[in-house]
Amino acid sequence: xxxxxxTNALGDAETTPKDDPLEIAxxxxxxxxxxxxxxxxxxxxxxGKVFPDHWSFMLGEIALYSFIVVLLTGTFLTLxxxxxxxxxxxxxxxxxxxxxxxxxxxxxxxxxSFEVRGGLLIRQMHHWAALIFVxxxxxxxxxxxxxxxxxxxxxxxxxxxxxxxxxxxxxxxTGYSLPDDLLSxxxxxxxxxxxxxxPLVGTWAAxxxxxxxxxxxxxxxxxYAAHILLIPGIILALxxxxxxxxxTQKHTQFPGPGRTNDNVVGYPxxxxxxxxxxxxxxVVFGIIALIGGLVTVNPIWIFGPYTPxxxxxxxxxxxxxxWLDGALRLMPNIETVLFGFTISWNVLVPSVIIPGILFTxxxxxxxLEAWATGDKREHNLLDRPRNAPVRTGIGVMAIVFxxxxxxxxxxxxxxxxxxxxxxxxxxxxxxxxxVGPPIAFIITKRICLGxxxxxxxxxLHGYESGRVLRLPHGxxxxxxxxxxxxxxxVIQGKEDIAVLPAPEKADADGVKNKxxxxxxxxxxxxxxxxxxxxxxxxxxxIEAGQAHAAHTAELEAPLHDYEDLDQDPVGHGGVLHHPGxxxxxxxxxxxRH
Amino acid sequence: xxxxxxxxxxxxxxxxxxxxxxxxxKFLSARRRNPLVALFLxxxxxxxxxxGYSVISNAKPAEAAMGSxxxxxxxxxxxxxxxxxxxxxxxxxxxxxxxxLGVGAASVHFQVATGRMPLAAPxxxxxxxxxxxxxxxxxxxSAYIASLxxxxxxxxxxxxxxxxxxxxxxxxxxxxxxxxxxxxxxQGGALTQGKYAPSLMEATPQEIYEAMVTxxxxxxxxxxxxxxxxxxxxxxxxxMGLQEAPSPGGLSLGRLGPVVxxxxxxxxVFAALIAAAVWIGIKxx
Numbered sequence: 001x002x003x004x005x006x007t008n009a010l011g012d013a014e015t016t017p018k019d020d021p022l023e024i025a026x027x028x029x030x031x032x033x034x035x036x037x038x039x040x041x042x043x044x045x046x047x048g049k050v051f052p053d054h055w056s057f058m059l060g061e062i063a064l065y066s067f068i069v070v071l072l073t074g075t076f077l078t079l080x081x082x083x084x085x086x087x088x089x090x091x092x093x094x095x096x097x098x099x100x101x102x103x104x105x106x107x108x109x110x111x112x113s114f115e116v117r118g119g120l121l122i123r124q125m126h127h128w129a130a131l132i133f134v135x136x137x138x139x140x141x142x143x144x145x146x147x148x149x150x151x152x153x154x155x156x157x158x159x160x161x162x163x164x165x166x167x168x169x170x171x172x173x174t175g176y177s178l179p180d181d182l183l184s185x186x187x188x189x190x191x192x193x194x195x196x197x198x199p200l201v202g203t204w205a206a207x208x209x210x211x212x213x214x215x216x217x218x219x220x221x222x223x224y225a226a227h228i229l230l231i232p233g234i235i236l237a238l239x240x241x242x243x244x245x246x247x248t249q250k251h252t253q254f255p256g257p258g259r260t261n262d263n264v265v266g267y268p269x270x271x272x273x274x275x276x277x278x279x280x281x282x283v284v285f286g287i288i289a290l291i292g293g294l295v296t297v298n299p300i301w302i303f304g305p306y307t308p309x310x311x312x313x314x315x316x317x318x319x320x321x322x323w324l325d326g327a328l329r330l331m332p333n334i335e336t337v338l339f340g341f342t343i344s345w346n347v348l349v350p351s352v353i354i355p356g357i358l359f360t361x362x363x364x365x366x367x368l369e370a371w372a373t374g375d376k377r378e379h380n381l382l383d384r385p386r387n388a389p390v391r392t393g394i395g396v397m398a399i400v401f402x403x404x405x406x407x408x409x410x411x412x413x414x415x416x417x418x419x420x421x422x423x424x425x426x427x428x429x430x431x432x433x434x435v436g437p438p439i440a441f442i443i444t445k446r447i448c449l450g451x452x453x454x455x456x457x458x459x460l461h462g463y464e465s466g467r468v469l470r471l472p473h474g475x476x477x478x479x480x481x482x483x484x485x486x487x488x489x490v491i492q493g494k495e496d497i498a499v500l501p502a503p504e505k506a507d508a509d510g511v512k513n514k515x516x517x518x519x520x521x522x523x524x525x526x527x528x529x530x531x532x533x534x535x536x537x538x539x540x541x542i543e544a545g546q547a548h549a550a551h552t553a554e555l556e557a558p559l560h561d562y563e564d565l566d567q568d569p570v571g572h573g574g575v576l577h578h579p580g581x582x583x584x585x586x587x588x589x590x591x592r593h
Numbered sequence: 594x595x596x597x598x599x600x601x602x603x604x605x606x607x608x609x610x611x612x613x614x615x616x617x618x619k620f621l622s623a624r625r626r627n628p629l630v631a632l633f634l635x636x637x638x639x640x641x642x643x644x645g646y647s648v649i650s651n652a653k654p655a656e657a658a659m660g661s662x663x664x665x666x667x668x669x670x671x672x673x674x675x676x677x678x679x680x681x682x683x684x685x686x687x688x689x690x691x692x693x694l695g696v697g698a699a700s701v702h703f704q705v706a707t708g709r710m711p712l713a714a715p716x717x718x719x720x721x722x723x724x725x726x727x728x729x730x731x732x733x734x735s736a737y738i739a740s741l742x743x744x745x746x747x748x749x750x751x752x753x754x755x756x757x758x759x760x761x762x763x764x765x766x767x768x769x770x771x772x773x774x775x776x777x778x779x780q781g782g783a784l785t786q787g788k789y790a791p792s793l794m795e796a797t798p799q800e801i802y803e804a805m806v807t808x809x810x811x812x813x814x815x816x817x818x819x820x821x822x823x824x825x826x827x828x829x830x831x832x833m834g835l836q837e838a839p840s841p842g843g844l845s846l847g848r849l850g851p852v853v854x855x856x857x858x859x860x861x862v863f864a865a866l867i868a869a870a871v872w873i874g875i876k877x878x
Contacts, residue, residue, distance in 0.1 A: 054874060055874025058874065062870070096835075131855065182768065183850065294844060295842070296841075296843050296844060297842065297854050299778075299848065302777055302778045302835075304764060309769070310769055312768070313772065313790065319851060319854070322851070322855060413783075415783035415789070422787075424787075
């Protein structure tokens, strides 16, 4: 670019192309394409788009990149996998199954593992990438939740994200079932049990899904259609929507110097984020390829083919379904018979009602919080998690709830690994499931409020340097230092929202407020959300506090003068003192000025 | 008392037969109060029980397994020293331990050679550890217990030979009979109240055979009538195959299934990915 300007200034236009052949080639290509697509304007506008920078903004990228790996490896697997439940006799390379009757689906998965070149590597990459995909979605969702990025105007994108999460679970589970091995077949049998537990329609729903009695001959091909076409198709479409919304609404940013609710401070897409995102794709791909080659995942040949009369100890689903299995394992055995129909609460509650409540609550959370706090403003600046203690507490509560259920899903593995009784573990987890989340909420909220107080303290007094200073007249002080401009901006970015005022039962003219109960609830919720927040000090207070910190820091400075002197200090009123020097630090400072 | 529909018909048939004058029924009913009948029935019942017991208990009082008289004497000494406090002076059992009459030499060998007996401490179940007695001592104790009452004998080398046995058939038998407790890969699994099915990765063919015929702890007995010796050999071949099998997919993660895979993914892989994200994030500053 710069060379172009210089040569033009010299009037020597012909040297330019020779200087930079890459640039002419690029220019020519852009011109060629632009003449046909008119793309230059679009690219010019968008390639320079600015994105804010933070490592946590790349968690969603992990999900995107692992999904790309899943698509690529999955396409390879479809070339060899046969979605058929026709019984065949295995005659492949794996001796311990030679001559065993099995479905064609299982046999073809064995062939992919043992006979297709690179098949096992690709199969393991596919499975690991799928596990990472769901994990990345979860962690990305944590980031969005804890920083309040779901707030207006981004509520719809949050719902798209929740839908993507549910679809990812569906994609994972259908894929897990396709090999038709003993492990996944047992999982399918549980799914059938869950379907059957739905009141009234359960039995019909199970027959509909499986095309008759379990396991039937249809389910694998049906799962296959869902796994390779329907679910990934919808996921791709929704990812596009998800990213387009980020593009048009612009990315949120953390508070910091120069960052406001109305701007985006960061780097342009080209070249910075092209390089970063492209590089990160290869990092993700590389890590998946590495563990795909080095670490076994789902060794179906060990489990054997599925037959409904067999089940293995230690049967569990993949991690992201593990919490549902845990819920099923922890639920006490309760059933009621109503008008001759059995309602299996022991299956219905853990596998239909609890996930139903969790996913609905997740999807509606942005609206619930906005209503509860009465906050209708647009938010492009993120909250630091500490500045929304109740929200952070709710998030940690959900994670603890989920975590306990997940441990419950592996209660047998925990029992054998740590030599404990599975009954004691299950009872402990049942109690923890009720008691643990509220405790987690309280602890988290307290930690957040403590951090808020710490922030307030930093604004009013500067940060504690950890250096204790003895003044010449004997007083001890801890030296505080002023915050640097960056930290000051980050802490000052906290927004204080007022609690909604308590509603009146009737207005001044004595007209009754019909919505009083609703407004009162809203007032109470908003108070619950906000009342404990530590208010940010006023601007003047902050300035005074920082100036004071600068002053005490300055007090310390003259001490260093002593160290440079070659004189022996003498005792003077109990204080080491150099002859001819000032008596107090203040005098020293005055001498210097 | 309201009898079900079927019961009425049943009685009707008998009444009908009586009217017809069935000779057998008349013969029996006429003599059933004869004083000799009681004696006859007693002898018949005893005989049936004896024959039935000998069939069920799979009694093989094989002379070879009985051992010599000195071996039995040695075994008795060891027994009185090490075992009698729980199992009783005559192996009749006490409050603290079951009777050993009829458990057989195989059971003694399995329990002592795997270190499960003598019990280290009372608990949900006996834990395998390094054996306390040497091979000769175990043989002597087995001979002593076998001399008290017949029971499953220690398997011969021929019983244990699994050479040429069909691993694939063994695998199917394993999945039907064993996997629900020992896990499909033989890694063991949890049972109720702290009990567990142990991992089979260290088990020898003799221990596998003895466990099947004696049913130690929570394990059911798979006698040679329910599971013929050839099938036991096939299962042994399969388990030995599992023990020796390489892991074609790389690190095996203990073959414990998706819980461990999930843990590995979060702790190792996802941590690496986040580290990479942080690294890329920091570089931009």
